Amino acid sequence: MSIAATQKRGFGAVLWDYLTTVDHKKIGILYLIGGGFFFLIGGLEALFVRIQLLVPENDFISAGFYNEMFTMHGTTMIFLAVMPLLIGLMNYIMPLQIGARDVAFPFLNSLGLWLFIFGGVLLNCSWFLGGAPDSGWTAYAPLSLQSPGHGIDFYVMGLQLSGAGTLIGGINFLVTVVTMRAPGMTYMRMPLFTWATFITSVLILFAFPALTVNLFLLMFDRMFGSAFFDVALGGNTVIWQHLFWLFGHPEVYILILPAFGLFSDVFSTFSKKRLFGYTAMVFATVLIAFLGFMVWAHHMFTVGLGPVANSIFAIATMAIAVPTGIKIFNWLATMWGGSITINSSMLWALGFIPTFTIGGMTGVMLASAVADYQYHDTYFVVAHFHYVMVGGTVFGIMSALHYWWPKMFGRILHEGMGKITFWTFFIGFHLTFFVQHFLGLMGMPRRYWVFLEEQGLDTGNLVSSIGAFLMSIGVIVFLINIFYTIKSKKAPADPWDGRSLEWSIPSPPPHYNFKQEPLVRGLDPLWIEKMEGKGKMTAAEPLDDIHMPNSTIVPFIMSVGFFIAGFGFIYQVDHSAWLSAVYVGMAIALGAMAFRSLKDDHGHHITKEELEREAD
């Protein structure tokens, strides 16, 4: 594709461009659209739950449907909404921050995206085909073994596909950071968001295989008559829990570390100061990631592992508060004495600090094994994890969107609407979840369909549901903001007086990102050049032809193949004729792989002449 192709094109051409793209920026946008779509679905599911719990003994939805709602809400939010939104941001921004022209494996990047999309679609097909999964996002055996219908089978196949996509994406980011940094971009000069992407990728690399294996075991148990989790046949149900949380606990750090990285960039940009304690921040990130793998059994205190195991896991869990505390203090110290701008992006970052701190404190409470016998499976836990996951990750995503929107779409989001979004969501959030701590302490169990009249739970639940609607209003204002902004005036390359490399190129960037790779001379490279009066990056190479990968439809077709095979695996239990779908689907996927392996594709060059014609 040449530069001239950026003129107006028809809808079909744009669609084809996005289906075949291997450009990390377009893939990032597709992740944002996909994740955003599933965020709305997951939000709708949460509203169903909250409407059902609006008043005591409500019969708005049936008990079975309620189970499907909270299961799909949790599953969707974690796997299909928040994680893809983060991966979208990482995909778009990280290569720009290290001065790269793309990720290391553009083809795989596209494959990861389409596997996520088709996995998510497969999972949600269950709504229309006889019922969604209903044994919680954790799908504990034996509950998940005994769940009738195909809901859990959709869970298994859908998550297997999108999980494979995530694993592929993580490996890609890892290799990109290791091999594609611009000259001078040493590890200790990388922005914290890039560091977080790097460490998050390591977590994905080690955590997701545990999920993959677990899903395979459940698949064999449900579809092919094995008995890994079936106690009656000599299996062990606790194995599911161990493998699930061996994945599941690191997963929450996969969700929170990118947000930590983003906040570090935002605080330093809008305080006009170098990040306080940069080295400590990097090591705290690494330490949190490491400890994240050591604490999975804090989800299993009540299983009966015994006092020794419980104590070890309790102490290890509490230890995570130390590096997290270091981070909180460093963010505060970054703002200390800085010249602070409070805009929409910064508001989310400021709102994050107290909110996440509350989540951290309830986390330490839950880490106390003895106390957890009381809290376990009550609304206290629901309050805790929403404080960290919404107060940390969703706030982070919102901050990031306001911060990088001009870079990604060339438009600045409307400040007034941005502030309305923040305040309605922030107040709604605390209304929803703060009271849940007390509902939990009063004994309201998690995942229950109704509560009774005289239990004293009415007011709390009412407040909680009202808060959820307030949050929805915030989200709607944000959507209006997006559409409103399409027509606003173009954003400059560097609207926030930024410090890192992504602000040194036009908004949105050309598809090759950097005309010439920049020379990095320290942390906050763009800021260094500004301080020395140059204002722009020095090139590390002469202007020359740029080598770029070609677009391809093959990853899309490969994912369609796996999607078809997924249906085959699910329904072959009912009738062996469905095995043909397995064969057809796998043939498509393997055929696409063979095609990819056998056909040489050397990419294309953007010539020096074309680059020279392009104005700065």
Ligand code: HEM
């Ligand atoms: C922003 C608005 C949100 C609202 C109003 C909301 C509300 C709820 C409610 C009412 C439940 C059911 C509790 C129960 O009865 O067990 C729930 C469960 C859950 N939520 Fe959310 N939530 C929101 C966002 C999120 C986000 C962003 C995430 C993840 C990143 C998330 C993850 C979960 C999980 C994992 C569960 C547990 C599901 C299960 O028990 O299997 N939620 N949420």
Ligand SMILES: [Cu+2]
């Ligand atoms: Cu955990």
